[in-house]
Amino acid sequence: MNIAHYFTSPPPNYYALMATTNLPTRANTVRTDSGEEAFDGDPSSAAGLLIERLQAWKHMCGYLENYISHVAKDEQSKAKDQEKILKTLSDPLKEAHHFDTAIGGISSLFDNLRANTQAQSQLHVETSKNLTGQVLPILERLHAEIKNKNKEITNGAGKGSKVVDAARQNSQKAIELLGHHAASFDSSGGKVTAQHDPYVIRRGILYRLNRQILEENSNRQDLIAVQNAFSQFEAHVITTVQTALNAFNQFMSTQTDRQKAMYGDIAATASNIPLNFEWDGFIRRNNAVLVNPNAAPRTMDGVSFPNDSHRATKPLIEGSLERKSRGMGALKGYSTGYYVVTPAGYLHEYKDNDNFHKDPAPEISLYLPDSIIGAVDGPKFTIKGKDSSGSKLGQKMAISSEFQFKAHTHADAEQWRSIVASFANSSNSLPTSPVESRNITPIATRMEEPQQSGVTSGPLSATSPQAGSAHPITSPTSATTTSPASAGPYHGAPAATPLGDRKYVEKS
Known part of the structure; x- marks a missing residue:
């Protein structure tokens, strides 16, 4: 076997081992958002993936901590909001005297509102303390x-x-060194140093590869143990999260139930107020001011007021007369009216003697000192003068007119003329001014009733007797014409109208 080929061509299983083994990259240390140092491992490796998963769990826990912290802060804010709401319930209420202070009324309802609002504020504070003191520490x-x-x-x-x-890096360097010196061996004709002998290098590679495999197997066992423990640890994490959120739910549910009970108490307090509770109490407290529905209505009987009986308010004579219309109305003949001669020297004409259904205003007012009275002709007599019943401009523009009157009888006419003549001029004299007339012809009226300064009121009624009917009169002592009638009261002849039923009274 060629030794050079042996050293230059490593066994295929070495290359297979190096090719199938994932060489880990260098793990860098980074800093998380919370300031903690975290291992930034390669997620493609087992250790890096597990460390990355722990980072995910840690961030999840941080999110829950932030959530609970913000809920606790929100509870504190709600407590302050309840204090603001409490200030809207004025204490005491404005116009509080209109409401009964006894339990069961509006005042009691607002006391209940204040108490429950204050309790809700304290409830939010208590919930915030429970979240930060018992849930967040978990x-x-x-x-x-x-x-x-x-x-x-x-x-x-x-x-x-x-x-x-x-270990992998050492093995890789040794293999690269073997390749370099194996190539040098071929090019130099086998001349190499002892340290760089490919045989020696190859044996070093085998040693390093064995060390690498041992480290990999040891690390593999460690990772298997970590993976097996990871399942239990994650179960512990989830159990702890469940415990924390169950405690959170308990505190928030308790708060919600207590709030619901408080709102229910407010509604029940309002529902239990009797519908007539406040009104009955108001009537009882203000009985002296309010109108008593059981009291009898007021009438005009016994009504009096200041100067009601003053001598200037008592007519010298009053009753119904007939007056002939003037102008185009003369064709109608005589019409009946109610006439009064007052101590002020006026002859007033009214449509009737009713003082209650409308405000009585004279239709005609003749100032007698400036008027001229004619002679009596049977039941008739005349007065010539100016009408003073209109406005100031109308009074200035008024002209003297002759007014023809007819009494019920000749005696009635004589009596009216005698009273009028005490103020007016005879048919042959000239009229004088109002001041001169009053100075020359003083009026003798009743003096026995002094002027009043106080007010005495009595019941009012539209059905009471007329205050101005049939007053006794006193004939002036300075009258130039005396009445042939008797001094005692008398009744005139019946008239054709209802006003004719009134009687004339003269008191000497």
Whole structure:
């Protein structure tokens, strides 16, 4: 056998061994996001793949830690939000005196709202403490275990892989050296040194290959042991994660159940308020202010007010008369109205004597001191003067007109004329100003009732007697014409209209 061929042509099984053996690449050390050093192995090798898987588990655990931490922070934030919500429930309520302070009303409902809102704030704080104090430590311990497992594999199977890598590199260098010197042997005619004798180099290769195989087998056993333990370790990881999340679920479920109970308590408190609870209490507290529905309605009986009986408010004479219409209305003849002579010297005409259904305003107002009264002709008499019932402009533009009146009887006409004549001028005299008339012709009215300063009210009713009907009057002592009628009260002749049923009263 040719020795040179033997050294230059290694046995095929060596090449097969080198070709089928995956030489590991150098493992670099990198730093993870959390600042931890991690083995950046080749995922195509068993050790690198296992280390990469541990990195995945470690990152998974880190994600759960961040999740629990952020949920705990969110619970703290919710606690602060509940404090803000609590501030919206004003304490005490505005206009709180309108609500009953007894248990079972609106005030009690708002007390319940405040108590449950405060309890929810404390509940969020308690949940945050439970998450950071009991759930998060479970994941932190698991994270530390995964890191230790990573170090264990890196220092065990990882170092074994490095030893195998070094052995393979030594074998590769020896084989390359054999190839170089085998070629040199052929070219130099067999002249080589003892150290570079291909035979010696070949034996060194066999030694190194044997060392390589031994290291590979040892590393293989280590990796098999690691792989077998990996299954149990991952089961432990999953069990720990389940324990942490079960604790998380327990705390969050407890919080949810307690929140549900609090909201249910608020709703139950509101539902238990009797519908008439607040109103009955309001009526009871304000009985002196509110209207008593059982009290009788007010009437006009007994109503009085300041100056109600002042002498200037008492008519000298009042009752129904007939007046002949003027202008185009003269064709209608006489129409009935209600007339009053007041101590102020006015003859007022009203449609009727009703003081309640509408605001009584005079249809005509004659200022008697500026008027002229004619003689009595049976039941008729005339007054010539200006109507003062309109506006100021209308009063200035008004002209003197003759008003023809007709009483029920001649005696009634004489009585009306005697009262009017105490203010007015006779048919042959000239009118004077209102001031002069009042100075020359004083009015004798009732003086026995002093002016009132207080208000005395009584029940009001539209069915009460008319305040202005049939007042006693006093004839002025300065009247120029006396009435032939008797001094006592008398009834006039019946009239054709309802106003004619009223009686004329004169009191001396």
